[in-house]
Amino acid sequence: MKTTIAEVKNYVGQEVTIGAWLANKRSSGKIAFLQLRDGTGFIQGVVEKSKVTEEVFQIAKSITQETSLYVTGTVRVDERSPFGYELSVTNLQIIHEAVDYPITPKEHGVEFLMDHRHLWLRSRRQHAIMKIRNEVIRATYEFFNDRGFVKIDPPILTGSAPEGTTELFHTKYFDEDAYLSQSGQLYMEAAAMALGKVFSFGPTFRAEKSKTRRHLIEFWMVEPEMAFYEFEDNLKLQEEYVSYIVQSVLKHCELELKRLERDTTKLELIQAPFPRITYDEAIQLLHEKGFNDIQWGDDFGAPHETAIAESFDKPVFITHYPTSLKPFYMQPDPNRPKVVLCADLIAPEGYGEIIGGSERIHDYELLKQRLEEHHLPLDAYKWYLELRQYGSVPHSGFGLGLERTVAWICGVDHVRETIPFPRLLNRLYP
Amino acid sequence: MKTTIAEVKNYVGQEVTIGAWLANKRSSGKIAFLQLRDGTGFIQGVVEKSKVTEEVFQIAKSITQETSLYVTGTVRVDERSPFGYELSVTNLQIIHEAVDYPITPKEHGVEFLMDHRHLWLRSRRQHAIMKIRNEVIRATYEFFNDRGFVKIDPPILTGSAPEGTTELFHTKYFDEDAYLSQSGQLYMEAAAMALGKVFSFGPTFRAEKSKTRRHLIEFWMVEPEMAFYEFEDNLKLQEEYVSYIVQSVLKHCELELKRLERDTTKLELIQAPFPRITYDEAIQLLHEKGFNDIQWGDDFGAPHETAIAESFDKPVFITHYPTSLKPFYMQPDPNRPKVVLCADLIAPEGYGEIIGGSERIHDYELLKQRLEEHHLPLDAYKWYLELRQYGSVPHSGFGLGLERTVAWICGVDHVRETIPFPRLLNRLYP
Numbered sequence A, B: 001m002k003t004t005i006a007e008v009k010n011y012v013g014q015e016v017t018i019g020a021w022l023a024n025k026r027s028s029g030k031i032a033f034l035q036l037r038d039g040t041g042f043i044q045g046v047v048e049k050s051k052v053t054e055e056v057f058q059i060a061k062s063i064t065q066e067t068s069l070y071v072t073g074t075v076r077v078d079e080r081s082p083f084g085y086e087l088s089v090t091n092l093q094i095i096h097e098a099v100d101y102p103i104t105p106k107e108h109g110v111e112f113l114m115d116h117r118h119l120w121l122r123s124r125r126q127h128a129i130m131k132i133r134n135e136v137i138r139a140t141y142e143f144f145n146d147r148g149f150v151k152i153d154p155p156i157l158t159g160s161a162p163e164g165t166t167e168l169f170h171t172k173y174f175d176e177d178a179y180l181s182q183s184g185q186l187y188m189e190a191a192a193m194a195l196g197k198v199f200s201f202g203p204t205f206r207a208e209k210s211k212t213r214r215h216l217i218e219f220w221m222v223e224p225e226m227a228f229y230e231f232e233d234n235l236k237l238q239e240e241y242v243s244y245i246v247q248s249v250l251k252h253c254e255l256e257l258k259r260l261e262r263d264t265t266k267l268e269l270i271q272a273p274f275p276r277i278t279y280d281e282a283i284q285l286l287h288e289k290g291f292n293d294i295q296w297g298d299d300f301g302a303p304h305e306t307a308i309a310e311s312f313d314k315p316v317f318i319t320h321y322p323t324s325l326k327p328f329y330m331q332p333d334p335n336r337p338k339v340v341l342c343a344d345l346i347a348p349e350g351y352g353e354i355i356g357g358s359e360r361i362h363d364y365e366l367l368k369q370r371l372e373e374h375h376l377p378l379d380a381y382k383w384y385l386e387l388r389q390y391g392s393v394p395h396s397g398f399g400l401g402l403e404r405t406v407a408w409i410c411g412v413d414h415v416r417e418t419i420p421f422p423r424l425l426n427r428l429y430p
C-alpha cells in the first residue's frame, strides 16, 4: 500500500511504502535508525540487519542526508516517539542520492540558511512553522466564510495609494505610473458597500528601509471590511477572529507547537474578550513604567508596545489614538475629535502590533476636508469619495499582518522565518 | 431583531430591521415595492399606505436609488420570488440619501461601467459573479485542505523569472532590479520537496499588450505542486479539482446562477473523468474541422481551442505538446522526447484554456541543458537546479486561472467582470 507518513495511523500492523527523504540517521553494527520525512510528517524507520537483505542493510548504513527513496515497512505503534508510530523497514529503494547536502545537523548562520531557504524549508523547525502558517490561513477562511463574508481581491497594481507615495514600489504600467499596493482597504470599502461583509487576504508591499525582526518588505495581510459595523462591532469581530485562529492552531498543530517548544499554556489563555486601554491610559502606563520621554501625541515604538503588552496575558487593544497619528480615513470620535475611533491590537510576549483598524469616515464633506489636509490628490480619490455620495453608511474594518501573527503563535523571534521566501532589505534571493 | 437579508429565513412571521440600500423601486397610489439589497442578498419590501404612517409612505414614494436606510418589517414567505421571502414594511429610516446615482437601471456602455466599477459592483449581476468567485475560492481551499496540501505563498517580487524577462513588470528593489511574478511555480517546486503537496493561490502579473476577452494584466492563479506525482496523477487531481469547484458552485450558488441565466445542465455534466486527446490528435481534429493552416509544431490560438472544445461537453485535456512550444522545465516523454508530459485543460463552450500543467524535469543534467538551450542565466536558477541535486524526485503541478474559470462557470463573456477591480490595457482606475 502506497501512503504518506500522515496516513500511517490507518495501517498499523500492515506493510506500506512511502516516498520520502532521509532527514537524519544513526546506526550501530546491527541496526540503523532512519529519520524519514515526506512533507506530511516525520517518522523513524528501523532497519535491523537480521530482518533485511544484506543489500538493504548496506543502503541503510550508507545513505546520505536528503537522499530520496521509497521505504517499505510495517507500521508499528511507538509510544516513546511524539509522533506515535514507527516503521519496521523491509525494503529501501533509492530514487536519487544527495551528495554533500549543505545544511547539516550542525549549526549554521542565518545568512547561510537564508541563502539556502529553498532547502532550509525541509528542516523540522521550518516545516512546523509552515504548517502553523497554513493552519492560520485555513482557519481564517473558515472563520470568515462561516460568518457570511465574501472574499474580495483588491488590486495590487494601483494608480494611487492610501497614504501618499512614500515607501511604495513603482512600476511602469504601459504608459502610466503604477504602485504596488500597501493595503487594499480603500477598495475593500467599495466592496463592503456592495457585498456587506468582505475580506481580502493577499500580499502587500512596503519599500521600507527598516531592518527589524518585525518587518518584511513583502507580507500577507487579512483585511476585513464591514458595512454597518461601528467601532465596538469591529473590536468584537477582531477578538473573536484572533481567538479563533489561536485555538485552531492549538487544536490542529499539537505536534508542530511541541517541535517548536512553544509554551502552549500562554496560547490557551487567548480567548475573547481582550482587554482594552485608551491611548491616554497607555501613555500613563508607560510613564508609570519609567518611559518618561513619551508625550501625548507621540507614536509608540516596539519598546513601548512590548512594555504595554507586559501588563496583560492576552492581546490588548489600544484605542482612541490622536487623530494626527493616524491615516486620513479614520472616523474622529464625535465627542472628542482630536482622537479617532481606532484600535491597534498588541500581541502578548513582545510580538507587537498585529492588527490596526478603525471605523471609517462616512461623511463626504469631512472626508474631503481630511484628504485636503493631507494634501492628497482629489482626482485619484474621486471614486473613494463617491462611496460617501451614494448611500454612505457607517462602516469599519481592520488589517491583520499574517507573519507577525504566525511569529507570535509559533513563538519565533523574527518574522523572516514565518513566510516561505522572505523579502528583506538586501534579500531578494532565492 | 437586527439581521441581514441572508438570515430572514430564520425570522418568518417576526419583525426584523435590516441595514440596506435601495436597488430599485416601483409604486402606485397605495403601495410601493422597494427592491432592497444589503450585500448578503436582495429582498422586496412592500410598503402599504394603509399600514404605515404618512411619513413612512412618503419616504417609500420618494426614496432614490442607492439611498441607504434601516428597513423594519415582518418577514413573509413569498413563493413567487426566486428568493422566497419578502418584507411587509412597518418603518423606514433613511441613513444617507443618494442623489443622482450614476448607474441607472438603463443600459450603460462598458467603459462607463468600468469607470464606475466601485459602484457597478452593487448591481445584481456583479453581485452574483462575486459570490460565485467567492465560492470557487472557498471550495479551492476546502479541496486542497481536505487532501493534506499546505498553502505556500511564493514571493511576488523576484530577481529572476521562469521564462526570461519579457512581459514582466519591473521595479527597483532598493539597489537591485526586481520583477513581478508571472508564476510561483519554481518556488512551489522547492516547497513540494519540503512539504510534499503544496498549493499557492495569489495574484500574478503579465505586462502583455493583449486586449482579448480572456486576458487580464493582473489575475489570480491556483498553483498546486506535488512531490511523487507523475503525469497521470497530476491529470487525475486536476479533473477532481475542477469537478469539485463546479459542483460546489451548483450546490451553493443556485440563486446567483439563476440570476446570471446560466444553463446549469451544462455544468451538471462536469464530473471527473475528463476526456483526453493528444496534441497530435488535436491537430488531426482541427484539420477535419477545416483548419487547414495549422501544422504540427504550431501553438493553438483561441479559435482552435474553441473548435476542439466543441467536440466535448466536458473540459478536455490536450496532452503531449511539442517540447518546442512549452517552457524549459517540462519533462520530455521518455519514449518520444520531442513532446513533453504536459496537459492543457480546455473549458467547454469556448472559454479556452483554464489549466496548464506538466510533470517537471527531475534530472539535474537535463534541466541544466534545457536552461542553457533557453539562454537562461544559470546563476539566477542556481537554487532551482539544487532541487535536482539533493534528493530529486518525480513531481508535477499545474496552474489554474481563477478568472477564466469563473467566467466559464458564470457563463460571462469577458474576464473583466470576474475580478473585483480589473487591470486591463489602459485600465488602472478605479
Ligand SMILES: [Mg+2]
Pocket (backbone or CB within 6 Å): A300, A344, A353
Ligand atoms: Mg502602530
Ligand SMILES: [Mg+2]
Pocket (backbone or CB within 6 Å): B300, B344, B353
Ligand atoms: Mg496554450
